[in-house]
Amino acid sequence: MTVKECKVQLEYTPDLVSVPITYRLARDLGLEINILKAAIDENGGKMILFLKGEERIVAEGLRSLEKARVRVKPLGDYVVKDDARCIDCGGCVSLCPMSAYVMSLDDYKVRLDQSKCVACGMCIDSCPRGAIALNQ
Amino acid sequence: MLVTKSYEEINSKIEKGEAVVLTAEEVIHVVEEMGVEKAAKEIDVVTTGTFGAMCSSGAFINFGHSEPPIKMQKVWLNDVPAYTGLAAVDAYIGATEVREYGGISYGGAHVIEDLVAGKDVALRAKAYGTDCYPLKDIQTSINLTNVNQAYLYNPRNMYQNYAVATNSSEKTLHTYMGKLLPRNGNATYCSAGQLSPLLNDPQLRTIGLGTKIFLGGGVGYVTWEGTQYKTNVKTVNDVPAGAARCLAVSGDLRGMDPEFVKALYFPQYGTSLGLGIGVPIPILDEQVLKATCIRDDQIFAPVLDYAEQSRARKPVKLVNYQELRSGAIDINGKEVRTSGLSSYSKARTIAGKLKSWIEKGEFGLTKPVACFPAEQVQKTLEIREVKK
Ligand code: SF4
Numbered sequence A: 001m002t003v004k005e006c007k008v009q010l011e012y013t014p015d016l017v018s019v020p021i022t023y024r025l026a027r028d029l030g031l032e033i034n035i036l037k038a039a040i041d042e043n044g045g046k047m048i049l050f051l052k053g054e055e056r057i058v059a060e061g062l063r064s065l066e067k068a069r070v071r072v073k074p075l076g077d078y079v080v081k082d083d084a085r086c087i088d089c090g091g092c093v094s095l096c097p098m099s100a101y102v103m104s105l106d107d108y109k110v111r112l113d114q115s116k117c118v119a120c121g122m123c124i125d126s127c128p129r130g131a132i133a134l135n136q
Numbered sequence B: 001m002l003v004t005k006s007y008e009e010i011n012s013k014i015e016k017g018e019a020v021v022l023t024a025e026e027v028i029h030v031v032e033e034m035g036v037e038k039a040a041k042e043i044d045v046v047t048t049g050t051f052g053a054m055c056s057s058g059a060f061i062n063f064g065h066s067e068p069p070i071k072m073q074k075v076w077l078n079d080v081p082a083y084t085g086l087a088a089v090d091a092y093i094g095a096t097e098v099r100e101y102g103g104i105s106y107g108g109a110h111v112i113e114d115l116v117a118g119k120d121v122a123l124r125a126k127a128y129g130t131d132c133y134p135l136k137d138i139q140t141s142i143n144l145t146n147v148n149q150a151y152l153y154n155p156r157n158m159y160q161n162y163a164v165a166t167n168s169s170e171k172t173l174h175t176y177m178g179k180l181l182p183r184n185g186n187a188t189y190c191s192a193g194q195l196s197p198l199l200n201d202p203q204l205r206t207i208g209l210g211t212k213i214f215l216g217g218g219v220g221y222v223t224w225e226g227t228q229y230k231t232n233v234k235t236v237n238d239v240p241a242g243a244a245r246c247l248a249v250s251g252d253l254r255g256m257d258p259e260f261v262k263a264l265y266f267p268q269y270g271t272s273l274g275l276g277i278g279v280p281i282p283i284l285d286e287q288v289l290k291a292t293c294i295r296d297d298q299i300f301a302p303v304l305d306y307a308e309q310s311r312a313r314k315p316v317k318l319v320n321y322q323e324l325r326s327g328a329i330d331i332n333g334k335e336v337r338t339s340g341l342s343s344y345s346k347a348r349t350i351a352g353k354l355k356s357w358i359e360k361g362e363f364g365l366t367k368p369v370a371c372f373p374a375e376q377v378q379k380t381l382e383i384r385e386v387k388k
């Protein structure tokens, strides 16, 4: 059995807002899910999910979402850190709610762990070197 | 027997390539193992380093005379105003001066960074025209190779220690200590701690007027006491637990390395210069050596609440640099995450570079020409009645 972890962005039309899509993934397929971000407006809903489970089941879950007319996009890197501009000051470290920026206590360099990022945007205007930017 | 060494003895060892040099991090372990007495005989120099936002920085530039000549009463470098109340074609570009148009994210610090990086900078000047300086307007471009002089003169750098910033209010604050999240959401600090130059020689026994230093990757000198230099600060473990001494430094922009001269922009606050400085400490005796063994867990800084907009903020508590560097401190029972604003990794690189310069005999030590005040109080500005 291969375990797969992934982050996906879901987009769905207003009529699907009342459907408990994430609940089904957990109950029917037994996937481990974590809702990183959820927003609803007049255009429908948008959600960022962290999924973990057997590779086959994760794929099945994503297919079932698509069948239910949910648009599924794998979430790439939301922010990028330009290491050539970064001076390892650590300014960003305490601002990220997910502790995605980590200052190593060995070499005192700051690294961004993309797997922890939930695309909140808090870090964007925190870097005095302009080393952090949205990944366009 | 007390060990004593003179500057001359240390320098002659440096010249012969025989000096024993350690960084302020390395010395801690060596002295722990060897003991102070033996180590004081062995070690000749301890190198320190710091890299952080040094707002009180700027550069004097002499542009040379145009044909016909101009007095340059007003000067802009890449649209950032420079001060010109000096002799003709001299100007001072300050790191925190921001450009006149196009927002506060580009300032004097960026002009200095561009110059050190070897880039061309646009020069615009205006004057009222005199019999000896007839020209009234000029537009041209300059770089480090075509100006006469370009040197940093920074009135207040290398603070001995600095307070930690946090924010108890309900809204985010944008300060020179970075973004401070509401309800003590984070805390920021700004010192290289155990690597910091003035914490390794807290009474400034070996650092004074004329001390040769590593400045921005090149060579510089200590040129005066820093503005706001003060000594009446509470000490813990013989080092000030808060901002105390600081120094004025100067050095040629030519020969500096872009790696250690970096413009900074704090959103909604403005610009500052990220600058690397390293100071060598000659191990004249055991006392000097002992002071260089200070560790992060022995250096304390007060936590100040920036929600209180007053010069007389009462410290919330004292914390040490080991706690600060661990990533979180405790404030009123809450775990508050910390961010350093000074780069410890760069501070290490600087102490290491300076060490290798000295080991190779490329960098000799200087005995201070004069010492800075042993006691000095910082005055405040009162709002007084203006007598006509
Ligand atoms: S705030 Fe910017 S310069 Fe400082 S560590 Fe983070 S990314 Fe690097």
Ligand code: SF4
Pocket: A078, A079, A095, A096, A097, A098, A099, A100, A101, A116, A117, A118, A119, A120, A121, A122, A123, A124
């Ligand atoms: S976008 Fe948010 S979660 Fe992602 S790294 Fe920045 S602060 Fe952290």
